Amino acid sequence: MTMAALSRSPSEIARETLKQLALRRLSPTPDHYLALYDEIAGVPSTPAFPSTPLRAILRVLPAQTPAQKRLLTALDKAVEEQSWAQMQSTLVGYANLGLAPVVTADQELAQAAPTRLPERLAENLARLVDNTLPALGEDDARLHEMAQQLCELLRTHDPLPADVERLLADFSHRVSFTAQDQAAIRSTLLALLRLVFENIAALCIDDAWLYGQAQSLLEASQPPLQLRRLDGVAQRLKDVIHKQTEAREHTVRAQAQMRELLASFIERLARMDESSSSYHQQLEQCAERISQAQRLEDIAPLLEEVIGATRAMALSTRVALGELQDLRSHADARHAEIDQLRQELDRASNLARHDPLTGSLNRKGFDEALEREVARALRQDRPLCVALLDLDDFKAINDRLGHAVGDQALVHLAQVARDALRPHDQLARYGGEEFVILLPDTELDEAAQIMRRLQRALTTRFFLQQGERVLITFSAGVAQVRGDADVSDAVRRADQGMYLAKRSGKNRVVAA
Numbered sequence: 001m002t003m004a005a006l007s008r009s010p011s012e013i014a015r016e017t018l019k020q021l022a023l024r025r026l027s028p029t030p031d032h033y034l035a036l037y038d039e040i041a042g043v044p045s046t047p048a049f050p051s052t053p054l055r056a057i058l059r060v061l062p063a064q065t066p067a068q069k070r071l072l073t074a075l076d077k078a079v080e081e082q083s084w085a086q087m088q089s090t091l092v093g094y095a096n097l098g099l100a101p102v103v104t105a106d107q108e109l110a111q112a113a114p115t116r117l118p119e120r121l122a123e124n125l126a127r128l129v130d131n132t133l134p135a136l137g138e139d140d141a142r143l144h145e146m147a148q149q150l151c152e153l154l155r156t157h158d159p160l161p162a163d164v165e166r167l168l169a170d171f172s173h174r175v176s177f178t179a180q181d182q183a184a185i186r187s188t189l190l191a192l193l194r195l196v197f198e199n200i201a202a203l204c205i206d207d208a209w210l211y212g213q214a215q216s217l218l219e220a221s222q223p224p225l226q227l228r229r230l231d232g233v234a235q236r237l238k239d240v241i242h243k244q245t246e247a248r249e250h251t252v253r254a255q256a257q258m259r260e261l262l263a264s265f266i267e268r269l270a271r272m273d274e275s276s277s278s279y280h281q282q283l284e285q286c287a288e289r290i291s292q293a294q295r296l297e298d299i300a301p302l303l304e305e306v307i308g309a310t311r312a313m314a315l316s317t318r319v320a321l322g323e324l325q326d327l328r329s330h331a332d333a334r335h336a337e338i339d340q341l342r343q344e345l346d347r348a349s350n351l352a353r354h355d356p357l358t359g360s361l362n363r364k365g366f367d368e369a370l371e372r373e374v375a376r377a378l379r380q381d382r383p384l385c386v387a388l389l390d391l392d393d394f395k396a397i398n399d400r401l402g403h404a405v406g407d408q409a410l411v412h413l414a415q416v417a418r419d420a421l422r423p424h425d426q427l428a429r430y431g432g433e434e435f436v437i438l439l440p441d442t443e444l445d446e447a448a449q450i451m452r453r454l455q456r457a458l459t460t461r462f463f464l465q466q467g468e469r470v471l472i473t474f475s476a477g478v479a480q481v482r483g484d485a486d487v488s489d490a491v492r493r494a495d496q497g498m499y500l501a502k503r504s505g506k507n508r509v510v511a512a
């Protein structure tokens with residue numbers, strides 16, 4: 001806006017506009033008035049939609065065939081809605097009518113189809129993408145990138161349908177993978193939840209109420225999960241936790257009672273020992289005095305003394321015996337409870353998927369992870385590799401530094417491996433000093449490089465033992481899993497590679 005325009009009021013500008021219309025000899029139409037008003041006001045003029053002249057053109061266009069009539073109606077609508085995009089695409093369709101030698105109804109429709117994407121459709125598509133994203137999680141960065149690109153394109157003015165189609169196809173391809181992953185994650189989480197419930201049920205077998213609750217939780221967590229049922233599960237779980245806290249307090253109280261009982265028994269034992277030694281002393285003194293006694297009357301009180309001491313001794317022994325029996329029955333009951341708990345824990349630990357020493361997956365956990373990764377690799381058409389590694393000369397470490405240090409060396413290796421590998425690689429302890437690593441999204445040569453990187457990491461992160469740096473090395477074999485039927489053979493090939501690595505001097509990686 002110019003300074004001159006700034007100082008003028010709207011009525012002044014209107015007066016000036018009328019003056020200029022007359023001076024420039026322009027016909028007094030609303031369009032002319034608007035253009036001149038904007039010019040004088042210094043506002044960039046927005047060209048008005050020329051509805052009147054366009055309608056005049058439409059009136060003279062031929063409307064003989066059904067196709068022409070339909071397209072003219074569409075043109076009329078475009079003028080009505082003041083849509084240049086609709087106008088353009090319908091006009092192109094109209095122009096093409098004359099070019100086609102024989103036009104079928106379908107072709108007419110196709111020709112009439114807009115070559116530009118209707119603005120509203122584009123916006124709705126962009127909204128659909130926006131609304132779909134939260135359901136697909138945050139993990140797939142590429143998916144979010146693709147969604148952003150697509151939405152940006154859809155929200156630019158007049159995007160080319162071919163571009164939209166290409167991005168949309170890529171995006172929907174990616175969505176199909178991510179949706180499958182999400183479904184897999186959901187069912188795994190559900191399985192995990194059920195596992196927790198199974199564990200609760202297994203651990204509270206001797207409490208009928210808790211056991212019943214845990215069974216109901218198991219039933220309630222059957223798929224398909226609905227939000228309402230999940231609420232019920234959460235409520236019930238709260239009750240179980242409350243009851244378990246109570247049960248724990250009960251156990252703590254029982255333990256305290258047991259401790260008290262033991263303490264009083266020990267005290268009693270000490271007293272018994274004291275009283276028995278004073279009893280022996282008394283007896284000895286009495287025997288001495290009896291041997292020196294000259295008369296029977298002197299012996300009688302001595303005997304009475306002996307009988308009194310013996311009675312007191314017998315009484316205290318009987319009390320102690322009673323306490324001992326009490327203690328024994330308490331101890332038996334606790335033993336039975338502990339035995340039962342131990343059995344339940346054994347059962348529960350059979351369900352475990354992790355090696356307790358290194359925290360990596362155990363064989364069972366590995367088998368399940370392998371099954372999942374193979375399915376994912378097939379679904380996404382991505383490579384999957386498996387690596388088998390065995391520590392070199394581990395027996396010598398055990399022999400020289402002891403088994404406990406050997407154990408710590410295994411823990412160290414697992415830690416270094418976890419740090420060196422990518423988050424989605426999975427480490428499992430396969431046997432004593434043998435580990436297996438699953439490498440998703442990895443080609444064979446890349447897998448061999450990753451294992452060599454791990455070897456280098458082990459040479460920089462020493463295993464320190466009482467100030468001594470113990471170098472840990474391993475030999476490894478890697479193989480690519482080529483399809484569903486190849487899983488066990490791939491593990492066998494990796495094993496063979498590891499064997500070759502040992503044979504050819506250890507501390508190396510062989511791809512098989």
Ligand SMILES: Nc1nc2c(ncn2[C@@H]2O[C@H](COP(=O)(O)OP(=O)(O)OP(=O)(O)O)[C@@H](O)[C@H]2O)c(=O)[nH]1
Binds near residue numbers: 396407506
């Ligand atoms: N400390 C410890 N040692 C284990 C464990 N599992 C297996 N071992 C020991 O690992 C050693 C493996 O010895 P070998 O199979 O002869 O292999 P190595 O000495 O590593 O020799 P190469 O494999 O030929 O390099 C044995 O001494 C096992 O007792 C474990 O959990 N802890």
